[in-house]
Each structure stands twice: as C-alpha cells, then as structure tokens.
Amino acid sequence: MNAFKPHSSHWGAFSGRLEDGRLEILPHPGDPDPSPLLGNIPAVAHSPARVRRPAIRRGWLEGKPGNAGQRGRDDYVEVSWPEALDHVARELGRIYGESGPTAVFGGSYGWSSAGRFHHAQSQIHRFLNVLGGYVRSVNTYSSGAASVIIPHVLGPYDTFDRKSVTWDAIERSTELVLAFGGMAIKNADVHGGGISKHVVRGKLGGAKARGARFISISPLKDDFSGELDAEWLPIIPGTDVALMLGLAHVLVSENLHDRAFLDRYTVGYERFEDYLLGRSDGQPKTADWAAGICGIGADVIQDLARATARARTLITVSHSLQRADYGEQPVWMGIVLAAMLGQIGLDGGGYSYSLGALGNIGKNQQAVPLPTFSQLRNPVGDYIPVARIADMLLNPGGAFDYNGHSLKYPDIRLVYWAGGNPFHHHQDINRLRAAFRRPETIIVHETAWTSTARHADIVLPATTTLERDDIGAADRDDLMIAMKKLIDPVGEARDDYDIFSEIARRLGKFDSFTEGKTSGEWLAFLFETTRTALAGAGHDAPDFETFWERGELRLPVKPDEGGPAHAFRQDPSVAPLQTPSGRIEIFSETIDEFGYDDCHGHPKWYPARLETGETRFPLHLVCNQPHQRLHSQLDYGDFSRSTKIRDREPIRINPADAEARGIADGDIVRLFNSRGSCLAAAVLSESVKKGVMQLATGAWFEPEDRTAETAMCIHGNPNILTRDVGTSKLAQGCTGQITTVEVERFTGELPPVRIFERMMFAQEKT
Numbered sequence: 019m020n021a022f023k024p025h026s027s028h029w030g031a032f033s034g035r036l037e038d039g040r041l042e043i044l045p046h047p048g049d050p051d052p053s054p055l056l057g058n059i060p061a062v063a064h065s066p067a068r069v070r071r072p073a074i075r076r077g078w079l080e081g082k083p084g085n086a087g088q089r090g091r092d093d094y095v096e097v098s099w100p101e102a103l104d105h106v107a108r109e110l111g112r113i114y115g116e117s118g119p120t121a122v123f124g125g126s127y128g129w130s131s132a133g134r135f136h137h138a139q140s141q142i143h144r145f146l147n148v149l150g151g152y153v154r155s156v157n158t159y160s161s162g163a164a165s166v167i168i169p170h171v172l173g174p175y176d177t178f179d180r181k182s183v184t185w186d187a188i189e190r191s192t193e194l195v196l197a198f199g200g201m202a203i204k205n206a207d208v209h210g211g212g213i214s215k216h217v218v219r220g221k222l223g224g225a226k227a228r229g230a231r232f233i234s235i236s237p238l239k240d241d242f243s244g245e246l247d248a249e250w251l252p253i254i255p256g257t258d259v260a261l262m263l264g265l266a267h268v269l270v271s272e273n274l275h276d277r278a279f280l281d282r283y284t285v286g287y288e289r290f291e292d293y294l295l296g297r298s299d300g301q302p303k304t305a306d307w308a309a310g311i312c313g314i315g316a317d318v319i320q321d322l323a324r325a326t327a328r329a330r331t332l333i334t335v336s337h338s339l340q341r342a343d344y345g346e347q348p349v350w351m352g353i354v355l356a357a358m359l360g361q362i363g364l365d366g367g368g369y370s371y372s373l374g375a376l377g378n379i380g381k382n383q384q385a386v387p388l389p390t391f392s393q394l395r396n397p398v399g400d401y402i403p404v405a406r407i408a409d410m411l412l413n414p415g416g417a418f419d420y421n422g423h424s425l426k427y428p429d430i431r432l433v434y435w436a437g438g439n440p441f442h443h444h445q446d447i448n449r450l451r452a453a454f455r456r457p458e459t460i461i462v463h464e465t466a467w468t469s470t471a472r473h474a475d476i477v478l479p480a481t482t483t484l485e486r487d488d489i490g491a492a493d494r495d496d497l498m499i500a501m502k503k504l505i506d507p508v509g510e511a512r513d514d515y516d517i518f519s520e521i522a523r524r525l526g527k528f529d530s531f532t533e534g535k536t537s538g539e540w541l542a543f544l545f546e547t548t549r550t551a552l553a554g555a556g557h558d559a560p561d562f563e564t565f566w567e568r569g570e571l572r573l574p575v576k577p578d579e580g581g582p583a584h585a586f587r588q589d590p591s592v593a594p595l596q597t598p599s600g601r602i603e604i605f606s607e608t609i610d611e612f613g614y615d616d617c618h619g620h621p622k623w624y625p626a627r628l629e630t631g632e633t634r635f636p637l638h639l640v641c642n643q644p645h646q647r648l649h650s651q652l653d654y655g656d657f658s659r660s661t662k663i664r665d666r667e668p669i670r671i672n673p674a675d676a677e678a679r680g681i682a683d684g685d686i687v688r689l690f691n692s693r694g695s696c697l698a699a700a701v702l703s704e705s706v707k708k709g710v711m712q713l714a715t716g717a718w719f720e721p722e723d724r725t726a727e728t729a730m731c732i733h734g735n736p737n738i739l740t741r742d743v744g745t746s747k748l749a750q751g752c753t754g755q756i757t758t759v760e761v762e763r764f765t766g767e768l769p770p771v772r773i774f775e776r777m778m779f780a781q782e783k784t
C-alpha cells in the first residue's frame with residue numbers, strides 16, 4: 019500500500035495517494051470543516067480534458083503568423099516538445115526584436131494553483147521580465163473597484179479594511195452583523211495559496227450561541243448559512259447604496275449618528291450630509307426614497323437603522339457589490355455608514371470589507387514572512403486595469419481614464435497566458451472572442467483544454483500541483499505544507515518552470531531565468547526566508563530536509579490587538595490613516611478634483627446602467643461564485659459534474675418567474691440578451707428573490723457553432739451574457755456580477771456537451 023503524502027490546494031490541505039491507478043484524497047485531520055471541493059481533485063489524474071502534448075493551431079502553423087481570425091474555430095496539430103519550444107522562442111524573439119516589450123501582454127491574470135514556487139503568475143512574469151518586460155495588468159477581478167476606492171478613503175487596500183476585525187473578535191463581541199451581499203460559507207471554502215483550517219462556520223456559530231444577530235442583505239436567501247438563522251432582506255441587485263443612504267438618513271433624523279466620532283476621525287461629513295438630507299440636490303435620501311429603489315420596506319429600513327445604533331454592529335460589504343456598475347459606491351458608502359455609527363476600532367464592531375469571501379480573511383496574521391519566488395523587475399510602464407483586456411486588444415492607441423490618469427492602450431502583438439482562464443473570467447465572451455482574433459500570436463500554458471486553450475495558437479501542457487513538489491503556504495494561515503508529488507506527469511506535461519527554462523535557454527537567457535537552480539534547489543532556497551525569520555525570533559526552525567520529512571510546519575501568528583482600526587481609534591494623531599487627511603475621507607478632495615461624472619467627491623446613488631427598464635430583458639441575473647468548484651477549475655471533476663443537470667449548469671429561478679414563462683423544474687432553458695445566449699437547466703427555488711435568477715460562473719464555455727459570430731454557449735457560462743464595461747473612470751473594475759436577461763424554455767434538439775471529452779486533433783481527422 020502506498021502511503022498518504024501531504025499536499026495542498028486553494029480549497030484545503032489534504033493528503034493523497036495513488037492506489038490501483040485511483041487517486042485517494044483525505045482532508046487534513048486538523049481541518050474542522052473540510053471543503054467538498056476536494057472531491058474534484060481525483061479526476062486530475064485521468065481526465066480526458068487534460069492537455070497531454072504540445073499542440074499548435076493549424077492555421078498558425080500553416081500561415082503563420084497571420085490567419086488570426088480563425089482562432090477559436092480552427093483545429094489543433096499535436097507536435098513534439100522541441101518543435102513547440104522552437105516555435106515559441108522564435109516568435110518571442112521576432113516580436114521583442116521588432117516591437118519591444120510593449121507589444122507583449124503578459125498580465126496573465128488568474129488563480130492558477132497553490133504552491134509558492136510553481137506559482138504560474140510568478141513564473142510567467144519572471145520569464146517575461148528576463149526577456150525585457152511586458153505590458154501588465156493591475157488590480158483584480160475580485161476587488162477592481164474596492165482596491166482603488168479604499169486607498170482614497172481608508173488607506174492601502176487590505177490593511178485597515180481587512181485586517182482590523184478578526185473572527186475571534188466577532189465570536190467574542192459582535193451583537194449584530196449587517197452583511198451587504200451576505201457572507202456565504204461556500205466562498206470561505208477557498209483562499210488563494212491554501213487554507214488548512216476552515217473556521218468561518220464555527221466562529222459564526224460561536225457568535226450565534228452568544229446571541230449575535232445576523233442580517234443578510236442579498237437577492238439570494240442562502241448567502242448566509244442556513245444553520246445561523248440569519249434574517250434575510252431580499253434586495254433588488256445593484257441598489258445597496260440607496261438602502262445604505264436610507265439607513266444613514268434615519269440615523270441623522272433620529273440623531274442616532276455619532277457626531278463626536280465623525281468630528282475626530284473623519285473629514286468631509288458636512289458635504290456628504292448636504293447630499294444625504296437633499297440640501298445639495300433637492301432629494302432627501304429618506305427611508306421611503308430608499309424603499310422605492312431597493313425593494314425593502316421603509317419601516318424595515320427604519321427598524322434596521324435603530325437596531326444598528328443600539329448594538330455592537332459590524333458592517334460587511336462583499337466583493338460582489340463592487341463587481342457591478344459604480345462598484346466604488348457601496349464600498350465607500352458602507353464605510354461612511356460605519357463611521358456614522360462610530361464603532362470603527364471597537365472590538366467586533368465597525369467595518370470589514372469582504373469578510374468571509376476568502377477563508378483566511380479574519381484570521382490572525384503570521385508573524386514570519388512566507389517563501390516568495392522573485393518576479394524580478396518589469397521596466398515597462400504600460401499597464402491596463404485588469405478587466406480592460408478586450409478594450410485594449412480591440413482599440414490599440416485608444417484613450418481611457420483610470421484613477422486620475424489619462425492613459426492609452428498599447429498595441430499588443432503577442433499575448434502570453436499561464437495560470438488563468440480569461441474565457442472563464444472575462445465578461446461578454448463574444449466580444450472577447452473578437453478581441454482574441456486581433457494579436458498575431460497567443461501562447462497558453464494549460465493543464466486542461468479550457469476554452470482559453472482553444473483560443474490560443476500554441477498550447478503547452480502544464481503539470482498540476484499533484485505532479486510536482488512545492489511548498490504550500492498562504493496569507494493568514496498558520497500551517498506550511500510540504501506539497502509532495504503524488505502522481506507522474508499526465509501525458510507529456512511539464513512544469514511551467516521547466517517550460518520557461520527551456521524557452522529561456524533558446525533565447526540565451528537560461529542563467530538569468532534559473533539562476534542555475536533546479537526546482538528542488540529553489541524550494542530549499544525559498545524556505546530559507548521563513549527559516550531564518552523563525553530562528554531569529556526563537557521559534558522552532560527546522561532545516562529544509564527536516565521540514566520536508568515532517569511534512570508540515572506550524573507558523574507563529576501575531577496576537578489579535580484590534581489591528582490598525584484599534585490603534586487609529588486610540589489616537590488618530592499617533593496612528594493616522596495613510597490618506598491625504600490622515601482620517602477617514604467621507605469627502606475626498608483628490609477624487610473630486612478628477613472631475614469624473616461617474617464618481618464624485620463623496621459616495622452617491624447612481625442608478626445602474628443595466629437595461630432594467632427594457633421590457634425585453636426584465637430579469638436580473640446574478641453571476642456569482644460557484645459552490646461546487648473554484649471558478650472554472652476542475653469543472654470536469656466529480657463534485658462539479660454531480661451538480662449538473664443533463665450536463666448543463668443549473669440556473670435558479672423563482673417559481674413565479676418560471677410559471678409566467680411555462681418553465682418547469684429540470685427544464686432546459688435558453689437565457690438571452692443583446693450580447694448572447696446560453697443554455698442552462700432550470701431549478702425552481704424560493705431562495706431567489708422574484709425577478710432575479712442565479713447562474714454561477716465557471717461552466718466551461720462551449721459554443722454551439724464555433725464559427726458563429728455571436729455564439730450560444732450550450733453548457734451555461736454566464737459571461738456570454740454579462741457586460742464588458744468598467745465600474746467607473748476611477749477604477750475601471752469588472753462589472754460581471756449582475757446583468758439583465760430574458761429566459762425561455764428551450765424546445766430545440768439538445769446539443770451534447772463535449773468540452774470535457776478528449777480533443778480531436780487535426781491528424782486524427784484527416
């Protein structure tokens with residue numbers, strides 16, 4: 019019998035062994051609440067969806083480098099590794115030689131896999147930096163708007179806003195959690211880099227046992243765990259700012275707001291109050307006004323405002339709220355509401371951004387640095403906000419605004435991606451398909467034949483973590499894991515590091531890329547950072563071989579001292595915020611001076627630019643994170659596939675909306691709007707508000723006809739329907755969370771989903 023060996027993933031630490039060709043997985047014994055996503059892993063070892071050999075798009079191979087318009091429509095030719103690597107090296111040499119690094123887009127956004135060394139983003143960025151640099155992307159699809167607005171209001175993202183409130187404090191002190199966008203337990207299943215203990219359910223359960231009250235504001239009932247009996251206030255998507263303003267208005271009219279806190283810790287409250295009370299625009303933002311917009315009754319809003327002022331209240335705002343039109347506003351207004359309650363910096367009270375969206379947020383910080391593979395330096399200044407990729411490819415030289423800058427899109431000739439899936443993560447896939455036909459060459463390293471791989475010219479098969487050794491460690495997790503290789507590489511797959519090393523060798527850059535080290539030597543070298551810090555602080559500091567032998571290492575954590583919010587509250591002159599005023603900016607002179615029409619100097623209500631008024635697309639579609647996988651990863655895995663109905667992604671529809679359209683539970687439906695259409699399987703559910711449907715992201719995009727200009731996805735990928743527009747000129751963040759659609763029963767002949775089947779190569783077809 020093979021022994022179980024330690025390993026790790028973004029959704030949990032585990033151990034595994036190969037027995038009779040089957041991969042067996044056991045959750046880490048120290049994890050109190052392991053994630054069901056572990057059930058997707060075994061398929062990695064044998065799935066026909068894996069990329070087994072290098073492959074080149076037929077048109078690129080024959081007509082190179084033209085023929086880009088066939089991308090996504092063409093067949094692939096399997097080639098040997100030396101042939102593929104020669105092509106990649108020659109093409110990189112040509113483009114860098116002719117146009118320099120500003121013609122290469124290496125943003126390569128994506129979660130890739132856990133592991134500190136074989137982290138695909140670090141690998142590709144280091145590789146492209148060795149070649150002279152690349153056009154990069156800034157910010158994330160997760161928090162595009164928040165990560166730009168928060169620095170103006172509270173100081174650097176992920177310091178004050180996410181490091182001030184811990185689960186321990188909530189369990190100990192919070193009386194009321196007001197969760198905008200809920201706090202779905204399924205989201206806390208994951209954390210980038212790994213999570214050895216899932217604590218959220220237990221900690222919230224502890225708070226509940228002490229008598230804490232949870233209020234979930236969301237179009238979906240199950241955005242808070244059912245066992246916590248959260249009160250559900252069903253809201254019309256995209257209207258939270260109106261509700262927050264309504265709450266703020268009640269606080270002021272009943273004198274429940276904390277004037278002393280506002281005076282001492284904030285700037286610009288008066289100008290905001292002029293707007294709130296209607297002195298500046300003639301419209302007081304009363305509870306009645308708010309009720310008319312957000313669909314929650316005025317009396318409920320009044321009671322809620324009074325309750326928040328009476329209790330130790332924590333306000334949380336989920337990422338999802340800002341992944342929408344004017345996404346900066348709910349993040350900012352949530353902070354203002356918390357400031358008006360005056361509890362920022364009190365134990366278990368105040369504000370926490372996106373608490374619960376990732377499993378390690380709210381845990382205590384490690385006391386030692388983690389191993390980090392250097393990406394080296396990128397000399398290129400050009401960048402795009404990450405979700406502006408299609409705009410960039412479609413409009414070279416085009417102008418755009420971003421956070422006070424007037425910028426131009428670079429002219430990209432070559433796109434290189436490793437560890438991300440833009441045909442999962444980006445909006446308006448039909449537009450993205452058009453954008454992906456523009457560059458001369460697209461190179462992708464993938465573990466599986468995702469839709470992104472199917473839109474590339476050169477596809478290089480990458481190993482998964484199961485096929486290599488690595489070090490597992492993540493922010494705010496106290497366990498470092500020796501991630502041991504569990505299976506041999508599938509097919510001819512190679513590690514990203516080895517692929518980049520071989521291309522670098524062909525371009526005369528092998529030594530700069532590798533620094534003369536093998537993967538194994540890098541692991542020992544990177545571990546040394548943490549070991550030295552451990553030894554320096556007098557902690558258990560084993561050498562690398564001992565760590566590897568033991569399989570894991572417990573890391574010390576810093577004590578919970580209330581974080582920067584507590585220090586700020588103690589004395590704002592001693593611990594000021596890193597904002598222009600040193601205080602919470604309810605009014606930002608900086609933003610005001612940008613003069614944007616879609617983000618003013620203080621938070622405001624802007625009606626979404628959705629086609630809601632349009633009778634053609636009357637239903638809101640919530641496109642949220644899937645409970646059955648991480649994004650699109652391992653959609654071919656057993657757990658993800660067990661949730662499909664007739665191989666389609668399930669869509670939840672309120673029974674009243676379904677009945678009005680003659681749709682029954684289990685029916686295949688067609689969703690459509692002006693951008694595209696997709697099939698999905700209807701699940702009738704009272705847990706979605708009437709007028710709202712929910713289709714999770716992550717089903718691999720499969721067009722019915724890959725030659726069609728406007729494709730229908732037969733599998734159920736909501737990004738065929740979402741809009742590709744920025745949140746505002748300030749952040750230009752992704753707005754993919756909500757869109758508007760119509761739905762009908764699908765009566766045609768049901769096309770089979772083939773995306774997880776083995777790819778048919780050009781050689782086999784002739």
Ligand SMILES: Nc1nc2c(c(=O)[nH]1)N[C@H]1C(S)=C(S)[C@@H](COP(=O)(O)OP(=O)(O)OC[C@H]3O[C@@H](n4cnc5c(=O)[nH]c(N)nc54)[C@H](O)[C@@H]3O)O[C@H]1N2
Binds near residue numbers: 130482642649
């Ligand atoms: N409509 C809508 N769209 C959304 C969202 C939404 O709420 N609504 N959410 C957005 C958010 S928050 C995010 S973060 C994005 C996520 O978007 P992504 O991070 O792009 O999604 P993943 O599916 O995690 O893609 C990771 C890819 O890396 C590959 N991979 C894994 N390990 C390795 C490796 O070692 N080497 C290589 N070369 N490849 C590897 C996997 O096979 C997978 O295809 O989606 C965004 N898109």
Ligand SMILES: Nc1nc2c(c(=O)[nH]1)N[C@H]1C(S)=C(S)[C@@H](COP(=O)(O)OP(=O)(O)OC[C@H]3O[C@@H](n4cnc5c(=O)[nH]c(N)nc54)[C@H](O)[C@@H]3O)O[C@H]1N2
Binds near residue numbers: 206256342642
């Ligand atoms: N299982 C699993 N967990 C994940 C991920 C995954 O792919 N799978 N992805 C991870 C990543 S990368 C990220 S960034 C986070 C994302 O964290 P979030 O963005 O917070 O997660 P979502 O599930 O997209 O959205 C949470 C809920 O917000 C609600 N919502 C949508 N629009 C509105 C609105 O206008 N108002 C209100 N009040 N509520 C609204 C929806 O009902 C939705 O279920 O999740 C992480 N966790």
Ligand SMILES: [Mo]
Binds near residue numbers: 158159160161
């Ligand atoms: Mo994300």
